[in-house]
Amino acid sequence: MTLPVRAGLDAVPAYRQGRSAPVGASKLSSNESPHPPLPSVIDAVQERLGTIQRYPDMSAAELRSRLAARYAVDPAQVTVGAGSVELAAQLIHATAGEGDEVMFAWRSFEAYPALVRIAGATPIAVPLDADHGHDLDAMRAAITPRTRLIFICNPNNPTGTVVSAEALEQFVAAVPRDVLVVIDEAYVHFDRTSYSDEGGQGAGIDLLRRFPHVAVLHTFSKAYGLAGLRVGYAIAPVEIAENQRKVAIPFGVSDLAQAAAVASLDAEDELALRIDEVVAQRERLRALLEDAGWAPVASQANFVWVPAGTRSEELETLLREGGVITRAFPGEGVRISSGSADDIDRVEAALAASARTTRTPHRSDQRMNEEVHA
C-alpha cells in the first residue's frame, strides 16, 4: 500500500529556515530586526488579545485603507497576507499554472522556485550577472509566450544588490503587458540609493502607478520587525488583486497581526531611527569584512553577502565559533544579517581572532574564487 503523493511534488525543494541560534549567540541568519517590538506595538496587540475567540476581519479593512492612503492607491489594489511570501504564492496561483513559466533571477529569494513548483508552473532561473545583480537583458531575452510572471527582488536577497529605478523602468517598459512584473521590495527601507530620496516609496510604487502590469510586495517582517506575527501586503492591478482573493486561504492574517501592522504605521518615525541604525551597522559589517580580506558585496539591504565560493563554510564556521550564526550557501557565499552594535562587535572579534590564528586571504585568492563562482 502506498499513500498518495501529488504528481510533481518531488520536484518541490523544501524551504530551509536560517539556522537557529544557541542561547546567547547572535542570530544573523534570517534578516530579522535586532530590536525588540516597539512598546506601542505590544500595547496594540495586548489590547486585542481579549477578542481572539473571534475570527479576524478577513478583508483587513482598516490596515488596507491605511496602506491605500499611504501610497495613494485604490484600496481594491491592496491585499494582505501571512507575510509577503503568502502574497508571492497568491500572485503565482492567480497568474500561472501547468505549462506556464515564472521567471526570477538566481540566486535570489529561496522561496520562489518552490512556490512556482507548488503551483504546477515551471520556474525559469536566470543567473545573476558578474556583479551579483539582476541581469535584466538576459531576463528580457528569456521571456517566452509562456511567461506569466517575473519576480524582481529589489534589493536582492541574498546579494543585497539593487536595480536602479531607471533600469527597472526600462525593463518594465520592455516586458509584454500580458506578463506581470512583481517587484519584491522586502528590503526597500534599507535602500539608501532610492528609498530616502524618493519620499519613502521605493521604485516599485512609482512604476505600479505608471504601468498596467506591475505589482509590488512589501512586508512588515524586516524593517518593521514583525517577522513572528506574519503580515505583508501586495499592491497590484485591481483585476490581479481580485484573483488573488480567489486563491487566498481565508483568514490568513490574524487580528493581532493586523493590529500590530496598523500600530507600526503609526510609529514610522520611530521605526525610521531603528532602520538608520541597522543601515549604519550594515556599513560597519561590510567594512570589517572588507578589511579582513573577505571581499563583501556592497549592500542596500539589512544584510551583507560575501561571495566566498569554496571558502564559504570556512567563513561560516569561524563566525559561528565567535558566537555569530549566519546563512551559508555552500560553494557560493555567506549572508550575514546586520544586527545590533553588539552583534557586529562579535563579528569584529571573530574576524580578529581568525586573523591571529590563520593567514588572511590574499587578494589573488579572492579573485580566483570570484571567477569560479560568478
Ligand SMILES: *Cc1c(COP(=O)(O)O)cnc(C)c1O
Ligand atoms: C523575507 C522576505 C520576504 C517575506 O517575508 P515574510 O516574512 O513572508 O513577509 C519576501 N521576499 C524576500 C525577498 C524576503 O527576503
